[in-house]
Amino acid sequence: MKKLDRKQMAARVARDIPEGAYVNLGIGLPTLVADYLPKGREIILHSENGILGIGPKPPAGEDDEDLINAGKEPVTLLTGGCYFHHADSFAMIRGRHLDFAVLGAFQVSAQGDLANWHTGAPDAIPAVGGAMDLAVGAKKVVVMMEHLTKQGESKIVERCTYPLTGARCVDRIYTDLAVIDVKADGLHVVETVEGLSFEELQRLTGVPLKRLASAA
Amino acid sequence: MIDKFVATPAQALADLRDGATVMIGGFGNAGMPAELIDALIAQGARELTIVNNNAGNGDTGLAALLKAKRVRKILCSFPRQVDSWHFDALYRAGELELELVPQGTLAERIRAAGAGIGAFYTPTAFGTRLAEGKETRRIGDRDYVLEYPIHADYALIKADRADRWGNLVYRKSARNFGPIMAAAAKCTVVQVRETVELGALDPEAVVTPGIFVKRVVKVVPAQRKAA
Numbered sequence: 001m002k003k004l005d006r007k008q009m010a011a012r013v014a015r016d017i018p019e020g021a022y023v024n025l026g027i028g029l030p031t032l033v034a035d036y037l038p039k040g041r042e043i044i045l046h047s048e049n050g051i052l053g054i055g056p057k058p059p060a061g062e063d064d065e066d067l068i069n070a071g072k073e074p075v076t077l078l079t080g081g082c083y084f085h086h087a088d089s090f091a092m093i094r095g096r097h098l099d100f101a102v103l104g105a106f107q108v109s110a111q112g113d114l115a116n117w118h119t120g121a122p123d124a125i126p127a128v129g130g131a132m133d134l135a136v137g138a139k140k141v142v143v144m145m146e147h148l149t150k151q152g153e154s155k156i157v158e159r160c161t162y163p164l165t166g167a168r169c170v171d172r173i174y175t176d177l178a179v180i181d182v183k184a185d186g187l188h189v190v191e192t193v194e195g196l197s198f199e200e201l202q203r204l205t206g207v208p209l210k211r212l213a214s215a216a
Numbered sequence: 217m218i219d220k221f222v223a224t225p226a227q228a229l230a231d232l233r234d235g236a237t238v239m240i241g242g243f244g245n246a247g248m249p250a251e252l253i254d255a256l257i258a259q260g261a262r263e264l265t266i267v268n269n270n271a272g273n274g275d276t277g278l279a280a281l282l283k284a285k286r287v288r289k290i291l292c293s294f295p296r297q298v299d300s301w302h303f304d305a306l307y308r309a310g311e312l313e314l315e316l317v318p319q320g321t322l323a324e325r326i327r328a329a330g331a332g333i334g335a336f337y338t339p340t341a342f343g344t345r346l347a348e349g350k351e352t353r354r355i356g357d358r359d360y361v362l363e364y365p366i367h368a369d370y371a372l373i374k375a376d377r378a379d380r381w382g383n384l385v386y387r388k389s390a391r392n393f394g395p396i397m398a399a400a401a402k403c404t405v406v407q408v409r410e411t412v413e414l415g416a417l418d419p420e421a422v423v424t425p426g427i428f429v430k431r432v433v434k435v436v437p438a439q440r441k442a443a
Contacts, residue, residue: 048319049243049389065245066390072244083388085395085423086243086269087327090320094340118345125304126316127296128346133320136339167343 001195004176011036013102013144013174017043021099022092024048024134026116027071030102030144044081046098048130050089053081070130093130093137101138103131105145105170107160110207112170112182114143115162128165135166147175147204154206156180156187177201181212188212220382220432221411225255228405228431232256232370237265239326239366239397240278241373244270247390249374249407251435253277256286256372263288267326267366269319269393271295271303282306291366293319318346321363323396329365330399330428338363371401375424378408379415382429383422391423398428405431 004012010032017023017033019041025031034054037043045054048070055076058064063074077083092098107115114135117128135141145155156173172190173180178201179190188210192201202209222228229252232238238256242248257280264287271292272279281287283302290312295303306312317325318340328336337360341347351362373394376387384406386394398404411434 047389049246049392051389064388066247066388068244068246068389072246077388083386083391085391086319086323086393087396090323094320094338123308125296125300125307126314127294128316128318129294130319132318132344132346133340136342137320164344 001177001200002193004193006032007036009144009174009176012179013142014038017041017100019043022046022052022097023100023102024093024098024138026101026103026131026134027129028104030104031069031071033102033144046089046092047075048086048089048093050084050086051075051077051081052084053078055081090130090133093133096137096139098134098138099140101134101141103134103141103143105143105155106162107155107157108143108145108170108173108182109157109160110182110187112168113160114141114165114170115160116165118163120162131165135169140171141166141169142172142174143170144174147177154204157206177204180209186210219380220378220426220429221380222431222433225251225407225433225435226258228252228433229255229259229370232259232261234261235263236261236369237267237367239267239368239371239373239393239401241371241392241394241397242268243389243392244273245277246388247374247386247392247394248277249372250277252372252374252405252407252433253281257281257284260286262286265289265291267291267322267368267397269293269322270297271300271314273297274299275302279303282312285311287312289313289315291315291317291322293317293322316346322366323393325363325366326393326400327396329367330396333365335362335364337361366400368397368401369403371397371404373397373404373406375406375408377410377412377417378406378429378432379412379417379426380432381414382406382426382432383417384408384424384426384429385417385421386423395424398424403430404428405433407433407435410434
């Protein structure tokens with residue numbers, strides 16, 4: 001089978017984001033999606049720290065310490081972009097104004113529970129940021145993650161063993177092996193990577209999967 | 217004549233007492249009022265409760281305040297950073313109390329304090345360990361968690377320009393927590409790059425009206441220390 005690399009995963013997610021969408025990309029892997037948004041579509045990226053209309057990274061030497069994204073990396077502002085304070089920024093998130101949130105994850109359960117903020121290790125320093133707000137607030141919450149842990153265990157699980165970020169909040173899961181929709185009656189496989197059969201994906205995944213009758 | 221301009225950061229913080237709750241603006245270094253934090257360290261107040269999105273980076277600013285052991289408790293959403301070693305050490309040693317708050321709940325609790333709201337229900341964190349022990353309520357078809365405002369004695373924030381009435385405009389994403397912290401504190405102290413005459417700020421574009429601001433200190437770039 002041909003596993004997707006990180007860039008291919010980002011391109012796959014980007015393909016599903018429609019013209020005119022307001023989108024928040026989480027820190028880490030999801031941030032890569034910005035580089036693969038289809039040319040010709042006007043898509044507005046939101047950042048928790050108070051930006052709508054994030055543009056590409058600035059050229060070397062042109063960083064502005066007052067213009068950073070939620071990952072604290074230097075960014076630029078698109079023409080037409082704007083700034084606002086933190087309470088307005090999270091009103092956009094919780095108030096269901098964002099069309100998409102793309103989040104990373106440690107685990108997603110068969111019911112769409114998301115765990116992405118805490119490993120649960122007793123000595124871990126907890127940090128949550130805006131993850132819990134995005135999980136409950138965006139109209140569509142999609143997760144982007146490797147299908148398996150480094151130890152080969154499925155990150156799609158019956159019940160999350162890591163502390164939850166949000167309950168029943170994930171709509172779709174993009175992995176390096178498949179695209180899977182979370183629905184009321186379970187997990188529906190939308191597509192698998194080239195050379196990976198449904199049966200093999202099922203064998204690798206910790207919970208029962210359904211074949212989607214017609215791909216979304 | 218109203219004149220909120222104060223000559224130095226030290227003068228602006230002279231009456232800050234031990235045990236005060238102090239909001240500090242900024243998200244990472246953007247909007248971090250570095251010179252006011254330096255003045256707070258020099259001023260010597262102890263047993264502080266600090267409200268900030270993070271818990272300090274590197275060895276300067278908020279991290280230096282923590283290192284000087286002036287802080288009893290911190291409320292923030294994202295303390296863990298690659299360079300948050302002073303926070304990490306104090307937290308692990310049990311010398312610093314942490315109240316971890318989801319970022320949007322942190323912002324809304326600050327906003328609620330400034331707006332005179334007694335409490336509010338938010339869907340954020342329902343069903344997670346950050347809602348444990350909190351009152352919850354089902355409203356319509358959603359579950360919510362009851363959250364209370366965060367009031368402060370002082371807010372230390374950074375803006376770009378101010379007039380002597382304390383009207384403020386900010387610069388780019390450095391605005392972040394400034395406007396809501398300004399309203400939530402009894403005494404809001406602002407450091408700015410530039411002070412201007414009354415009337416020089418476009419009234420349509422004032423972001424924080426002066427009613428929320430007590431003191432303004434101009435920090436000239438020459439006095440700036442490396443961040």
